[in-house]
Amino acid sequence: MWATNLKVIGVVLGTLFVYTLICNKIPQMQSEVPQKLSLGANATAEQLVAAGDKVYHGIGGCGSCHGLGTRAPNLRTDEKGTGAIGARCGTREAGESCKVYLYESLSQPTDFVVPGYQPIMPVVTKLLPPEQVWALVAYLESLGGTVDVTGADLQASAAPAGGAAPAGGGASAEFAGGSVDPKVIIKEAECGNCHKVDGEGGELGPDLSHLGGRRDAAYIRHKILDPGASVTKGYETMAGVMPKDFGTRMNAAQLEALVTFLAHHK
Amino acid sequence: MPDGLLMITAVADSIRSYGEFPVIGARGAIWIAAQVHLMFAAFVLGVPMFAVVAEAIGIFGKDAKYDGLAKEFTRLLLVAYSATAIWGAILVFLLATLYTKFWAYLTTIFGPSMWLYAGLFFFESFTLYLYYYGWDRWKYGRAKLGHWTLGILLNVWGTIVMLIANSWLTYMMTPPRDISSTTDLTTVKLWHAIANASWMPINIHRIIANVVFGGAIAAAYASYRFLAAKTDEERAHYDWMGYVGNFIAMAALIILPFAGYWLGREIYMYDQSMGITMMGGFMSWLWVIQAFLIAVLFLAGNYYLWIGMGRIPGAERFRPYIKYLLIVLVLGAIVWGTPHTMIADSKELAAMGGSHHPMLGALGVMSAKNTAVNLMILATFLSFLMYRRGNKEFTVPWADTGTKIQGAMFAVAAAIVLFYGIRGYFVEAIIRIGYSVYQVGAVLACIVFVTVIDSLMGRGAKSVGEIQWGKMPARSQYALFILAVTFTWLMGLMGFARSGIRQYWHVWQVMEDTSKYAATPALGYASQMISLSVLIFLSLVGFVFWLGGLAEKSTFGTAAKGGSHVGH
Numbered sequence: 001m002w003a004t005n006l007k008v009i010g011v012v013l014g015t016l017f018v019y020t021l022i023c024n025k026i027p028q029m030q031s032e033v034p035q036k037l038s039l040g041a042n043a044t045a046e047q048l049v050a051a052g053d054k055v056y057h058g059i060g061g062c063g064s065c066h067g068l069g070t071r072a073p074n075l076r077t078d079e080k081g082t083g084a085i086g087a088r089c090g091t092r093e094a095g096e097s098c099k100v101y102l103y104e105s106l107s108q109p110t111d112f113v114v115p116g117y118q119p120i121m122p123v124v125t126k127l128l129p130p131e132q133v134w135a136l137v138a139y140l141e142s143l144g145g146t147v148d149v150t151g152a153d154l155q156a157s158a159a160p161a162g163g164a165a166p167a168g169g170g171a172s173a174e175f176a177g178g179s180v181d182p183k184v185i186i187k188e189a190e191c192g193n194c195h196k197v198d199g200e201g202g203e204l205g206p207d208l209s210h211l212g213g214r215r216d217a218a219y220i221r222h223k224i225l226d227p228g229a230s231v232t233k234g235y236e237t238m239a240g241v242m243p244k245d246f247g248t249r250m251n252a253a254q255l256e257a258l259v260t261f262l263a264h265h266k
Numbered sequence: 267m268p269d270g271l272l273m274i275t276a277v278a279d280s281i282r283s284y285g286e287f288p289v290i291g292a293r294g295a296i297w298i299a300a301q302v303h304l305m306f307a308a309f310v311l312g313v314p315m316f317a318v319v320a321e322a323i324g325i326f327g328k329d330a331k332y333d334g335l336a337k338e339f340t341r342l343l344l345v346a347y348s349a350t351a352i353w354g355a356i357l358v359f360l361l362a363t364l365y366t367k368f369w370a371y372l373t374t375i376f377g378p379s380m381w382l383y384a385g386l387f388f389f390e391s392f393t394l395y396l397y398y399y400g401w402d403r404w405k406y407g408r409a410k411l412g413h414w415t416l417g418i419l420l421n422v423w424g425t426i427v428m429l430i431a432n433s434w435l436t437y438m439m440t441p442p443r444d445i446s447s448t449t450d451l452t453t454v455k456l457w458h459a460i461a462n463a464s465w466m467p468i469n470i471h472r473i474i475a476n477v478v479f480g481g482a483i484a485a486a487y488a489s490y491r492f493l494a495a496k497t498d499e500e501r502a503h504y505d506w507m508g509y510v511g512n513f514i515a516m517a518a519l520i521i522l523p524f525a526g527y528w529l530g531r532e533i534y535m536y537d538q539s540m541g542i543t544m545m546g547g548f549m550s551w552l553w554v555i556q557a558f559l560i561a562v563l564f565l566a567g568n569y570y571l572w573i574g575m576g577r578i579p580g581a582e583r584f585r586p587y588i589k590y591l592l593i594v595l596v597l598g599a600i601v602w603g604t605p606h607t608m609i610a611d612s613k614e615l616a617a618m619g620g621s622h623h624p625m626l627g628a629l630g631v632m633s634a635k636n637t638a639v640n641l642m643i644l645a646t647f648l649s650f651l652m653y654r655r656g657n658k659e660f661t662v663p664w665a666d667t668g669t670k671i672q673g674a675m676f677a678v679a680a681a682i683v684l685f686y687g688i689r690g691y692f693v694e695a696i697i698r699i700g701y702s703v704y705q706v707g708a709v710l711a712c713i714v715f716v717t718v719i720d721s722l723m724g725r726g727a728k729s730v731g732e733i734q735w736g737k738m739p740a741r742s743q744y745a746l747f748i749l750a751v752t753f754t755w756l757m758g759l760m761g762f763a764r765s766g767i768r769q770y771w772h773v774w775q776v777m778e779d780t781s782k783y784a785a786t787p788a789l790g791y792a793s794q795m796i797s798l799s800v801l802i803f804l805s806l807v808g809f810v811f812w813l814g815g816l817a818e819k820s821t822f823g824t825a826a827k828g829g830s831h832v833g834h
Contacts, residue, residue, distance in 0.1 A: 001494060007744070008744075011748060012804060013801075015748055015751040016797045016801060017797075019559070019796075020793045020794060022555065022793075023789045023793030024790040024793060026551050026554070027551065029784065030548070030787055031532045031543070031548045031786035032786055033769075033770040033779075034770075061542065064550075117487065120538045121538070122537070122538055127775075148757060158501050170404075223285060228444055
């Protein structure tokens with residue numbers, strides 16, 4: 001009987017040993033906690049880039065999608081003949097500098113989805129502290145471009161959360177060129193990425209084509225200004241996806257034009 | 267919020283947030299306590315499910331041996347139940363003393379559900395005692411049906427208890443999006459927190475996994491009793507019990523991945539970054555290890571069946587086909603374990619010449635992996651079918667036609683799997699994802715229809731000879747041990763994956779872990795914690811089974827006389 005017991009114990013311990021050994025032989029990757037950077041107003045471009053490199057390959061986990069050629073555009077290498085991200089970021093959005101574009105891509109990724117890819121990018125400014133986001137911007141600029149992130153940007157990022165527009169930015173000052181044409185606003189706001197409007201657009205959010213038949217103007221206005229206040233039935237899993245900053249990006253006339261258009265679209 | 271909970275929160279605010287534990291640290295202590303508690307809990311939730319099914323077969327099929335089996339399964343529960351409660355208490359005390367503020371946070375939201383949990387646990391315990399100790403008293407007629415109802419009630423209590431506990435841990439993963447770090451906890455509605463995005467997928471996944479786990483542990487128990495048996499009768503009984511336990515585990519295992527896909531999908535839909543962390547981020551190696559473990563399960567499960575054919579007169583006619591099944595299983599395992607999206611540094615990228623290995627990249631994609639795993643499932647089902655037919659000679663006039671139809675169904679299912687597997691390389695990802703549904707559908711349809719045809723063909727079948735229960739080589743029983751250890755280890759690994767994707771958050775993006783253990787450890791450290799937990803669990807489970815053996819003689823003596831073991 002003892003021989004049987006020893007054999008059973010041997011099989012159990014041997015199996016556990018093999019599994020533990022294999023797991024200890026493969027590359028060991030620990031998920032670190034984002035650390036506050038000790039970079040201040042005098043941080044040099046080299047220091048920012050080095051810190052951003054760590055974020056990109058570490059806590060940022062950017063390489064999980066970027067660089068695979070399927071999930072998201074290449075950043076460190078050429079993307080369809082346009083070069084690395086530092087070389088092309090300044091021309092991605094008309095009138096936006098590379099720095100502004102990169103920052104906004106990290107803070108409002110659904111607004112800057114590159115054609116051919118899904119809107120799967122998380123809001124990086126929610127995941128990382130502002131210093132790390134700026135370091136990341138500096139690193140991305142260094143990939144074929146010129147680094148113009150400075151310590152001043154880090155200082156400015158100490159501003160209240162959610163309102164950290166990049167220094168020298170002001171991209172949203174004239175949303176949709178000030179137009180009050182609802183179709184222009186819808187296009188500029190890229191509602192179609194998630195919603196169908198007049199039969200065209202995405203399906204991540206409710207169809208807006210006949211919204212006026214279901215909702216009144218007050219509800220629509222409230223929903224645009226505070227999308228997290230309620231969740232439409234059937235779209236619970238998409239809660240939190242809709243940007244919360246339309247109220248600050250549009251002026252009052254634009255908001256009312258959009259609300260009126262949707263409320264009358266029955 | 268009740269005053270008591272307000273007081274708990276106030277106390278937690280005024281004292282330290284984290285405690286420390288000697289040698290293994292606070293995280294290690296919580297890890298082991300939670301894991302061992304969960305293993306016992308899975309066992310005591312899984313076993314009653316098939317105990318009550320076995321009792322029903324005994325009642326309605328008038329087969330006493332199944333009633334005896336159900337009682338023996340239930341006997342395993344008694345001491346295991348106490349161990350579950352003890353480890354649950356250890357976990358709660360450790361949480362309250364080592365993660366004080368976090369525990370206060372959870373109790374503030376979920377307090378009333380914790381009281382309900384304790385109440386139901388009380389009912390569940392007494393239902394179990396009535397169920398077991400009333401077995402021989404309520405043995406006939408209506409009393410027996412009443413006893414069976416107790417078994418169903420035991421499952422109902424157990425399932426509700428599990429659903430409540432699942433709500434706490436799933437809230438930590440996927441808290442409702444309108445709850446933030448600044449939310450006043452007194453305004454959070456209990457049901458709103460319970461019915462979070464991953465709650466139901468986890469519930470379904472765990473119900474199925476508990477059956478798998480319970481079956482594997484019961485089979486390991488039977489295999490030990492088989493090896494220790496002193497008489498042929500005892501050996502025959504535990505051989506049969508081991509077979510039934512393994513059958514339950516493997517049958518439930520086949521549907522478990524589909525529940526896993528649903529859970530993964532919900533995680534992705536809740537938060538893409540969480541899903542990416544899980545599948546392509548720092549956990550990417552974990553899935554290679556998972557594939558390896560599942561390959562071990564498939565190979566060991568099939569090996570057990572193939573050896574088992576040696577005790578079935580007539581099964582030797584199927585032996586020549588085993589080598590082909592082995593080839594399919596080994597090739598499938600190799601493809602399934604091929605890595606694809608791994609985090610690589612610049613040197614590794616340069617060595618590979620790109621983000622994917624030039625040769626292995628094509629095998630690491632989902633098209634290849636889904637094809638491989640579906641063919642492995644088909645091969646395993648074919649093994650089972652051969653085992654099932656081993657000693658039968660069909661007498662229905664359409665037996666040949668039926669067998670040809672079955673063969674055609676296998677061929678069509680395999681062709682569909684291969685067709686969509688190859689086509690997946692030439693279409694967009696969004697279309698390719700949909701192909702897995704066709705592949706899985708073809709395999710499941712094949713399993714269902716082939717089983718139905720086989721059952722119809724088996725009516726009035728002649729037996730070439732009775733199964734020689736007990737005439738199994740010892741190595742087959744060690745295969746059952748490897749299965750039990752692997753299932754238990756896999757459970758620990760998947761628990762690490764589920765919990766680890768929260769990274770440095772106690773509650774995802776709501777409550778941050780600010781302890782010195784906030785970083786999520788690498789797989790090497792995790793494997794040591796998992797192995798330690800498995801070792802503690804198996805040592806204790808061995809001890810409680812030994813205790814159970816001391817307390818009462820096995821029921822096999824009377825049960826084995828109730829009928830012969832022909833068929834399955």
